[in-house]
Amino acid sequence: MTANGGTGRGAGDGPLAVIFDLDGVLIDSxxxxxxxxxxxxxxxxxxxxxxxxxxxxxxxxxxxxxxxxxxxxxxxxxxxxxxxxxxxxxxxGDAPPVIEGAVGAVRALSALLPLAVASSSPHAIIDLVLRAAGLGADFQAFVSSEEVGRGKPSPDVYLEAASRLGVPAGRCVAVEDSTNGVRAAAAAGMAVIVVPNPHFPPDPEAVALAGARIEDIGALTPGTVQDAYGAARAGGARA
Incomplete structure (x- = not known):
């Protein structure tokens, strides 16, 4: 996304990558x-x-x-x-519970920016879900917290995902659903979009750390990513 609000890989001073949580964001798990x-x-x-x-x-x-x-x-x-x-x-089984709207949202963003997954699920589960959803080619990297020193709310998994993409953490936007996930992404210095988990809603204090809030993953658009990044850079929050 470019500085003038347009889109394009690596252009301008806007976000350079989007990093997704898995459980509660892409699958209802x-x-x-x-x-x-x-x-x-x-x-x-x-x-x-x-x-x-x-x-x-x-x-x-x-x-x-x-x-x-x-x-x-x-x-x-x-x-x-x-x-x-x-x-x-x-x-x-062979059909993880992919959340309605997730595939479309991911594909719309993958045409514009590099994407990664930063998840607490084991590596094998992340791979299974992405393949089952037909999204394997849309993500340039995925990281399980079992591969890093600490799980969420520590920032390790998000920092590693940004590193694998070759993008500074501060130029990434994370998409999260949980208290610990939002805190992890914010601690990594990323702008955060929160999609509150309906089963286990995040704490209000965590939601306040996000630059944007959407009620379902199908509402995630390039504009939402830009809004969250802009709010984070301005030091504010959009809830």
Missing amino acids: EQVWDEIRRDLVVERGGTWRPESTRMMMGMSTPEWADYLVSLGIGMTADEAVAEVLRRLGQRY
């Missing part, structure tokens, strides 16, 4: 992860805590596995990961 992990804890005689759902949103695979172990499930972290991913694979 946050509640699936939650149900699977909650059921596992109950079945294994552990104790699910009131804060467990929000604690694990955004955690990397090693982080949430260790957290599940701490709930008293009587499994190793590796065993917990294997079981959760086995159940997730059964739920997804």
